[in-house]
Amino acid sequence: MQQPDLTHALSRLREAAPLVHNITNQVVANVTANALLAIGASPAMVQAEEEVGSFVRLAAALVVNIGTLTAPQLAAMHIATRAAGEAGVPWILDPVAAGATPYRLQAARSLVQLQPAVVRGNASEILALAGEAVSSKGVDSTHGSGAALAAARHIAKEHGAVVAVTGAVDYVTDGQATWAIANGHKMLTRVTGTGCTATALIGAFLGAGFTAMQAALAGLTVLGVVGELAAAKASAPGSFQVAILDGLYELDDATLASHARVTPA
Numbered sequence: 247m248q249q250p251d252l253t254h255a256l257s258r259l260r261e262a263a264p265l266v267h268n269i270t271n272q273v274v275a276n277v278t279a280n281a282l283l284a285i286g287a288s289p290a291m292v293q294a295e296e297e298v299g300s301f302v303r304l305a306a307a308l309v310v311n312i313g314t315l316t317a318p319q320l321a322a323m324h325i326a327t328r329a330a331g332e333a334g335v336p337w338i339l340d341p342v343a344a345g346a347t348p349y350r351l352q353a354a355r356s357l358v359q360l361q362p363a364v365v366r367g368n369a370s371e372i373l374a375l376a377g378e379a380v381s382s383k384g385v386d387s388t389h390g391s392g393a394a395l396a397a398a399r400h401i402a403k404e405h406g407a408v409v410a411v412t413g414a415v416d417y418v419t420d421g422q423a424t425w426a427i428a429n430g431h432k433m434l435t436r437v438t439g440t441g442c443t444a445t446a447l448i449g450a451f452l453g454a455g456f457t458a459m460q461a462a463l464a465g466l467t468v469l470g471v472v473g474e475l476a477a478a479k480a481s482a483p484g485s486f487q488v489a490i491l492d493g494l495y496e497l498d499d500a501t502l503a504s505h506a507r508v509t510p511a
């Protein structure tokens with residue numbers, strides 16, 4: 247398996263400065279828009295059924311996140327993902343708390359049928375999406391990421407998507423090749439929206455023309471490295487959240503390459 251080359255990933259992303267269309271949850275809309283701006287992309291949060299089909303055709307990538315799902319928002323997600331498919335706009339699914347209620351699970355299942363380039367979730371979410379009867383603690387995982395690796399491979403093969411499971415170690419698989427990313431910091435679990443930020447960053451790399459596998463590896467490695475650097479500067483969640491945003495802006499290709507811990511799994 248050839249080692250993924252992230253050497254110029256950040257400069258490529260910043261050169262492309264992709265417009266990223268987000269249909270996301272109300273908790274993280276601001277956080278993820280700021281993360282996308284900090285890394286060098288251009289975010290737009292657009293979710294009216296009446297306009298998502300037109301808007302997504304202007305975008306370089308689409309992020310779909312079911313964190314605070316409502317029926318109109320789900321309808322908009324179906325319109326946007328179908329239009330994205332027609333227009334060749336790559337999109338990523340974040341199945342937040344997929345196993346928590348039948349409504350969410352059904353919604354996530356309906357969306358994964360519509361050919362996302364990437365699915366990114368925590369272990370409980372990926373297990374639920376794969377059909378395992380698992381519990382979660384709302385939006386938080388009660389499983390380690392390794393426990394969802396087989397489920398991730400299963401979803402990847404069934405839907406032709408790249409699947410990323412995050413946790414202490416992140417895994418990215420296309421159903422055949424699997425990579426482990428051993429970056430990150432526990433403090434990332436003490437601030438809301440870091441999983442959603444991971445998803446949005448992968449969306450930015452998709453919008454910059456990276457393959458699904460490269461985009462998932464780049465997005466997760468960026469957040470993991472930034473999390474480590476932020477934790478060295480900030481010891482509590484409030485300042486850590488600010489340090490993440492600053493770190494996304496300050497990170498360069500050389501620092502990413504020297505801190506990345508990506509190995510075959």
Ligand SMILES: Nc1ncnc2c1ncn2[C@@H]1O[C@H](COP(=O)(O)OP(=O)(O)O)[C@@H](O)[C@H]1O
Pocket residue numbers: 367368369385386387411412413414415416429430431432433434435439440441442444466469470
């Ligand atoms: N125990 C941990 N140690 C280091 N990094 C972690 C840990 N748990 C999660 N992360 C990182 O936090 C980010 C969000 O992942 P995760 O918490 O799994 O998503 P979610 O917020 O959707 O549950 C990812 O970058 C992941 O690598």
Ligand SMILES: Cc1ncsc1CCOP(=O)(O)O
Pocket residue numbers: 271273274313314342385438439440441442443
């Ligand atoms: C707290 C919360 N409730 C519904 S969505 C959301 C944010 C979840 O963010 P993340 O999955 O990144 O932890």
Ligand SMILES: [Mg+2]
Pocket residue numbers: 342343367368385441442
């Ligand atoms: Mg999440």
